Amino acid sequence: MSSSKPVFLLIVFALFAGGLGQILYRHFTLGVPLIPSAQRDVWFIDANIEFDALNRAVTVSLALPESQVGYTLIRENLISPGYGVSVITKNNIRRAEWTISKARGKQKLYYKIQIAADNHIVSPPLPAPPEQSTDLPLLIDDALQQAIDQIVVEASKKSADPLSFTRQILEILTSTPPQQNVELLRESFDPADLLITFLTQGGISSRHVHGLELEDGRRRQRLKDYVQVYANKEWHLFDPRTGAQGRPKNLLLWAPGASSMLDVSGGKNSSLTFSILLQEQNALSSVLSQMNELGQERFSIYRLPLEDQALLKGMFLIPIGAFVVVFMRILVGIRTSGTFMPVLLALAFIQTELIPGLISFVLIVSAGLFVRSYLSRINLLLVPRISATIIVVVGLIILFTLLSERMGFEKIHNFAIFPLIIMSWTIERMSILWEEDGPKEVLIQGLGSLGVASLAYTLMATPIIRHLSFNFLGLQPVLLSFILLMGQYTGYRLTELRRFRFLAGEK
């Protein structure tokens, strides 16, 4: 033993120094920050173009969006099996053009972008001045023309500039109940086109634009129509349906100024829909992926697909929890039910949040104990007994989920997140403990487990620790060195200072 002690200490030191070295190298040489940079929302948007090809040459042209106030385009990708693709810029509008000499049947083309919600772009680029046109977008007969003229006159009287004129028009168009002549117009025409007709009549420059409402998890979303009014050398956005002025928070303008969004020649029944996904991303990770592209990190977890990275991120947190367990057992001396049960519990808490998680867990385990007390009376063998407990737990999860849904506790209905087998084993262990050592011991170990789990959760949910554990693999050997050292700790536990107090203190 004594001869292996220096070797042991050497290993501990090597792990510690190696880990720390890696952390420092990454920080000082590669510039990976030690403190997490702010998270930003990244929208993953897929534009799906679908049409039926008519068995001849096909050209598909899609107007492409640009970075704008509040949104920065990080990455774009055109997917087009068998098509030739090019991006051309005409009149300040970028358009993607897919071409193929012959296509037949249902066709699907994709345009994928990632857009970061940030404040990179503060002021919009100087807007293109509007092309003056006096053509009315709508064909209108005399009777309607009269009605329109009347409204324009009415609005002009009450307004001083293009914007107030627009607001007056919109007020008339969207008022409830509508004026009789407006009702007729509203029934016959698209609201955006209608508004533009009025504005053109009033001599105000305006254009029809399209926007995409960004909402996490939406599929088959379509572009919505908006109207922009040119005034004071800027474009001002109006919603022709509600009359609201200004850009809504989650609206991405899609190629404003483009004459059309999607042109398909050689096909019919074309449609343009969008799938939208929101991901929180570390601003750092895009820095790292740039590093990646430069070939600086060949073996890098950042090269893995996002899904795998997320999995690893969770895994790297487990050693933190294990460290807490070792610390609480060896140095503090807290008894828990099942050695690493608290770590698994803490992982579940990350998804449920602490308080709802604690409540759900205690509810299920107590109800499980109650049912389990019957199982112990009918003398079942171990494996059938635990299997029965598992099924009881499944039933309880369903019951509590429905109950909390009905009573409106939104956060507490995540019962299913807790690992089923862990719950069943906890119930089994607690139940045996109750029979053998009484309810007091159950309480001690139950509170011990929940306490250790809460502490582990607190650390595992701390942004800086999540950041360090994911971006600095060196943290793992450092943790390992500490755990090895604690494994050799032969001193008293904190709880023993209490346990043996009558032995030492009373004299």
Added chain:
Amino acid sequence: MIFTSYSLLRKKGVLGLNRRNVHFISRYNPRHLFPLVDDKLKTKLMAHKAGVNVPHLIGVIQHQYEARKLEEYLMDRREFVIKPAKGSSGKGILIIVDRQGEGFVKSSGVLISMPEIRRHVSNILGGLYSLAGKPDSAIIEDLIHFDPAFQAFSYEGVPDIRFIVFQGFPVLAMMRLATHHSDGKANLHQGAIGVGLDLATGKAIKGVQFDRTVATHPDTGADLNALRVPEWPHMVELAAKCYDMTKLGYLGSDIVLDEKRGPLLLELNARPGLAIQIASQTGLLARLNHIENGNAPRGFTAGQRADYAVNRLSTL
């Protein structure tokens, strides 16, 4: 006072759990020897070979199809004990003290039938009482009639004496008394009383329950300080012999004093608890270190080691 100071515990030579696990159990108790003490049947057979007295074995049932043997074993017995070989915390122990016609009288006075006994044995074999639910065997052995000297001190259970034996030297001893709270079992964490015994004389030092000192037995009212274990030198020698038999360096041996047969080995423990220090008002470390540092003579027989414990170790 809620906590005592670290240095005071160290000065008292108290052994803590970490040190016990790292320094003593993992160093002196090789893993492959654990089954010898975790299986009471193996312990028993080993004790027979080594000439250590144990409660007489009536029979063993290892398979369900041997159930017929049960009736053979029990045919003309008035009293016996059935226990699981790998049971823990005294679970699954059935004590029969008399017969009444076709029925058997349990220690609690309840009458049970032969089919009920058979079902109990079947449960034992199925692993209902064993650790991790592993299949087990049922041991049938003689009922212990504990020495009348202990009559007033135990409530519905057999009192036993726990020795900590280090490298063959008994170092601390404690009597364990069942209480109503411990449900007739002699395990301290279940509420049994531990009475520390003077290694030199077998006289009571102090009683503890749930790690706190108590002066009288809560159920019988007996004065714990009046406790004195008879045949003390024999008990210490028996404890010392357990080392030769198992080669486990850090061992807990539980010994009962039978009215007729004298000291008998009940069971062994490779991870004995530390509450014995509170009951003895003595830290383990002084005696353990004395032996570990080579101050105790080597090559002694069990009897010589017991003498050394009584005369020398008890003064440390």
